[in-house]
Amino acid sequence: MQHPDSGDFKKSLSHEYRLSLKLGVNGISYLIVDGMGKALSFKQYLISDGEKLSQSFKSFFTSENRLLLNYKSILIALDSNRFTLIPNRLFKEKDRTLYLNTSGNSEYKKEFVGQNKIAFNQSHIIFGWDDELIGLLKNYFPSGRLYHSVTAMLHGWKKQSEIKEGKKVYIHVENTYFTIAFFEESELIFINRFHFKTAADFLYYVLMVFDQFELKPESTPVILSGELVENSEIYKKLYRYIRHIGFIPNIGYYEFGEAFSNLTHYHHFDLYSLKLCG
Secondary structure, eight states: OOOBBBBOOGGGGGGEEEEEEEEESEEEEEEEEESSSSSEEEEEEEOOOOOOOHHHHHHHHHHHHGGGOOOOOOEEEEEEEEEEEEEETTTTTGGGHTTTTTOOGGGGGTTEEEEEEEGGGTTTEEEEEHHHHHHHHHHOOOOEEEEEEEHHHHHHHHHHHSSOOSEEEEEOOOSSSSEEEEEETTEEEEEEEEEEESHHHHHHHHHHHHHHTTTTTTTOOOOEEEEETSHHHHHHHHHOOOOOOOOOOOOOOBBBBGGTTOOOOOGHHHHHHHHGGG
């Protein structure tokens, strides 16, 4: 668990602060910044295997008293594996559940189906999340705006892709899955999510995307973020096949002081990128 804190948080000023919160099956993280974008507090809590999510969320929210204050804005990223992108020309709001193939499946009978507009790509992302967990969030954060974590990442990758022209592959890694996107001249060409068990699985899916779009491993850069470190087996395998590989830079969404010097910022790229959604 990480919990850097600037020491400048003042409960009486919470109405001027902004809260970004990410929730997924692997854990919870949040960032609180002041009106000038200066980071005040960050925390990450990892959820154990077999731990009931609803109970974990309840315990976390009630133990973190500062989360339940009155904030100027609350942005919430939900990380679920049930999502799809639908072009605007095909999108019909009444058909949201059909896009996720939920009809006739009792497992998803009580599923919440949300949507976010991806304006730069002229599409909508449709996502499903447990209805009980959505109820908890609305109870604790009635003014919170809900986004899928991929919505945040897409906006972050779009901003990154505009810095330098060319083809780029972005990969955000979680514990047992990763999201991969291919941008060409800042235009989203492809996005998908793959589950993996080994570093070999990971490499296979990445090279499959390279092969599908005839990308050259010797010239197309791969930019990484998420739960990955340079001495990991995954990184070593990627480095063996792809010449230009590196971690996504912190491009200054927020101002991080000395208290956050040990925070590895690329790990939390999706949480930070929520700012671009609001």
